[in-house]
Amino acid sequence: MKKISYGLTVLIALTIIEVGTAAAKDQTFTGEIMDSQCSKMASHEMMLKGHGMAGKENDPAAKKMCTLDCVKAGGKFVLFNAASKTVYQLDDQTKPVDFAGGKVRVTGTLDKATKTIHVTTIKAAS
Numbered sequence: 001m002k003k004i005s006y007g008l009t010v011l012i013a014l015t016i017i018e019v020g021t022a023a024a025k026d027q028t029f030t031g032e033i034m035d036s037q038c039s040k041m042a043s044h045e046m047m048l049k050g051h052g053m054a055g056k057e058n059d060p061a062a063k064k065m066c067t068l069d070c071v072k073a074g075g076k077f078v079l080f081n082a083a084s085k086t087v088y089q090l091d092d093q094t095k096p097v098d099f100a101g102g103k104v105r106v107t108g109t110l111d112k113a114t115k116t117i118h119v120t121t122i123k124a125a126s
Contacts, residue, residue: 027107029088029106031082036070037075077097
């Protein structure tokens, strides 16, 4: 077995440490700020129907009202991507308030194990 020099050993160790502790880079995720209850059904349809607002699923004001009401009732803000039917939990429950029911771009880091986005910013989608 060949002997590895001390300098090479230190370089390898530092490289491993650097890779292991590198900060996760922010990513951008798109979708709708929705409440956790409606995201399970991929729609506000049932909740709005229950409030006598059937047919208003695409009305921005109705979606906002539904999202805020469901969060007040104990739900959580989530990001729902309709194209992939993916629901992301949001660690920050304050930033989404102004975007409730709206299409957005969320920037942050994703914890893949919990599908939670550690939110850096939220901006309205253009």
